[in-house]
Amino acid sequence: MTGLRRAAARLSTGSALVARGGAARAAAWCRKSYRPDLTGWRAALGPAVRVVLLGGAAWLLYRVVRARPALMWLLAAGWLIAAWRATRKTPTEAAEDEPEEGPAAADPDAVRQLLVEAIGDRPGVHLSTLLAHLQERGQGEGWQVADLRARLEALGVPVRRSVKVDRRVAYGVHRDDLPAPSPAEAADRAA
Structure with a gap:
């Protein structure tokens, strides 16, 4: 495998790990607010509020990037760095x-x-x-x-x-x- 293919594979694997890790952390954060001492909709109110907050943050990020497209370069660079670090070595x-x-x-x-x-x-x-x-x-x-x-x-x-x-x-x-x-x-x- 050439060096370029190895780097691409590492970034691909790292991107999947970063995405899964971020989704798992967001889900854990939402799940943590569940109240087992309550029943019905009151018990699920905490996770519902956190899901709405995450959706609002995503919408806000979308609006900021639409207003300032140059920020996408910073986000992409940050993602690539995180993906590269997530896979110190390929499997x-x-x-x-x-x-x-x-x-x-x-x-x-x-x-x-x-x-x-x-x-x-x-x-x-x-x-x-x-x-x-x-x-x-x-x-x-x-x-x-x-x-x-x-x-x-x-x-x-x-x-x-x-x-x-x-x-x-x-x-x-x-x-x-x-x-x-x-x-x-x-x-x-x-x-």
């Missing part, structure tokens, strides 16, 4: 540089075994739970959920947006999406 470079750390390892059997172990008897595992499982074993120190997700996707492990485990839905790996065991692993199980 393939990270997998090459850190072969001994958890799912970044190139051994598909080890990754599958780790996923099977983390899933247990549940239908899947959330990425946050998998990251905690890795960190308990001394791997993935300093990683965020987005780092783990990028590494899993680089290894071809499908990550679903909505995996339901223990009545909670989040990004995760579903049992049905686990990679098939290699012939060597299947032979070990049969023996």
Whole structure:
């Protein structure tokens, strides 16, 4: 891969991470204002107000950029810097540089075994739970959920947006999406 393609891939991945991270932070901020001590519309009034505030901020930003189009250059530069920083390394470079750390390892059997172990008897595992499982074993120190997700996707492990485990839905790996065991692993199980 040429340097230009590598930079484009890094910016593309980083843009997706920045967008998902921003959306997740906005959703968490809105969700935080929910009042479980109240019922009905009163309980949901806080999140509704915050959604309206976010919409108002987006509309205000739109109006400012329409009035001063030169500001778009600053916004674009800020976005590119954030996207570049979000991916310190591309997933393939990270997998090459850190072969001994958890799912970044190139051994598909080890990754599958780790996923099977983390899933247990549940239908899947959330990425946050998998990251905690890795960190308990001394791997993935300093990683965020987005780092783990990028590494899993680089290894071809499908990550679903909505995996339901223990009545909670989040990004995760579903049992049905686990990679098939290699012939060597299947032979070990049969023996």
